[in-house]
Amino acid sequence: MNCPQCNSEMEQGFLQGRQRVAWVKKRHNFTLLPKPGEILLANNAFGDFLFPAWICKQCRMILLDYADKADCKG
């Protein structure tokens, strides 16, 4: 995977965190319920989430793969 900004090879790893994460168009309140066109990536009240992800530390850019998320909208 190449960085969309500087085009150099990105380092593969994972984006790991806890509870909820969503791609949103505008900042929501903390419930993070997705609106049309938005994507709820993880919703684990008590667990971790883990996504395959690539990082460019030069540009401070992360790309993540959410292909296995069945319940996404948009």
Ligand SMILES: [Zn+2]
């Ligand atoms: Zn880059």
